[in-house]
Amino acid sequence: QVQLVQSGAGVKKPGASVKVSCKASGFTFTTYFMHWVRQAPGQGLEWMGIINPSSGGTTYAQKFQGRVTLTRDTSTSTVYMDLSSLTSDDTALYYCARAASYSDSAFDHWGQGTLVTVSS
Amino acid sequence: QSALTQPPSVSGSPGQSVTISCTGTSSDVGNYNRVSWYQQPPGTAPKLIIYEVSNRPSGVPDRFSGSKSGNTASLTISGLQAEDEADYYCSSYTTSSTSLYVFGTATKVTVL
Numbered sequence: 517q518v519q520l521v522q523s524g525a526g527v528k529k530p531g532a533s534v535k536v537s538c539k540a541s542g543f544t545f546t547t548y549f550m551h552w553v554r555q556a557p558g559q560g561l562e563w564m565g566i567i568n569p570s571s572g573g574t575t576y577a578q579k580f581q582g583r584v585t586l587t588r589d590t591s592t593s594t595v596y597m598d599l600s601s602l603t604s605d606d607t608a609l610y611y612c613a614r615a616a617s618y619s620d621s622a623f624d625h626w627g628q629g630t631l632v633t634v635s636s
Numbered sequence: 637q638s639a640l641t642q643p644p645s646v647s648g649s650p651g652q653s654v655t656i657s658c659t660g661t662s663s664d665v666g667n668y669n670r671v672s673w674y675q676q677p678p679g680t681a682p683k684l685i686i687y688e689v690s691n692r693p694s695g696v697p698d699r700f701s702g703s704k705s706g707n708t709a710s711l712t713i714s715g716l717q718a719e720d721e722a723d724y725y726c727s728s729y730t731t732s733s734t735s736l737y738v739f740g741t742a743t744k745v746t747v748l
Contacts, residue, residue, distance in 0.1 A: 551737070553682075553739075560639065560725065560739055560740070560741055560742045561674075561682065561725050561727070561739040561742075562739065563727075563735055563736070563737040563738065563739060566736065575736055577734065577735040577736070578733065578734035578735065579734065579735075611681060611682075613682075616684070616687060616693070618687070618691075618693075619670070619672075619687040619688050619691070621668075621670035621671075621672060621687070621688070621727075621728070621729045621737070622672040622684055622687035622688070622693075623672070623674075623682075623684060623727075624684050624687075624693060626681040626682055626683075627681065628681060629681055
């Protein structure tokens with residue numbers, strides 16, 4: 517079955533960077549685009565970016581341009597989200613989500629989420 | 637790109653129907669049938685329940701239905717059940733210069 521397993525929670529200091537991983541299984545990794553979405557405590561969902569695991573091509577929300585980098589490792593079926601220059605506003609639950617095979621605008625499988633806390 | 641607008645909360649008794657609206661613009665909801673809906677119970681990841689305005693993924697009960705008129709999409713839950721209590725989000729593809737996708741502001745559904 518489709519699974520997206522993310523790395524564990526972490527605490528980072530302001531100004532630092534964080535790298536969250538999302539390991540895929542149960543499907544052909546290079547066939548499905550992968551999204552990253554975040555959710556601040558008690559807040560709504562926010563789309564961050566998308567990566568094509570086949571080509572490595574990416575598109576980012578303008579809000580995160582210059583601070584976020586999405587990469588992938590096809591040998592381990594893992595996508596990564598790297599966010600730099602962290603501030604307290606980046607404290608959030610970060611999700612990876614797969615684009616559905618039947619609709620590229622729908623996210624049909626989600627990781628369990630990775631809590632990133634930014635605190636001095 | 638501002639978030640799509642949803643009512644903060646709706647409520648209903650078991651068996652009743654509730655409808656959640658999702659208002660966007662001509663850059664997203666109004667001109668594209670690429671609207672999805674997600675259900676998020678507390679402490680869990682979102683779950684896709686509607687895609688492309690009105691389609692249900694396999695396994696989603698037919699109590700959930702979607703529609704769209706102009707710049708507003710809607711999710712209707714018929715025959716409300718206690719397990720439907722959750723936060724619900726709409727999302728849409730957008731041609732905004734700032735993002736490819738935009739989510740709604742979330743609606744808390746309470747089963748009385």
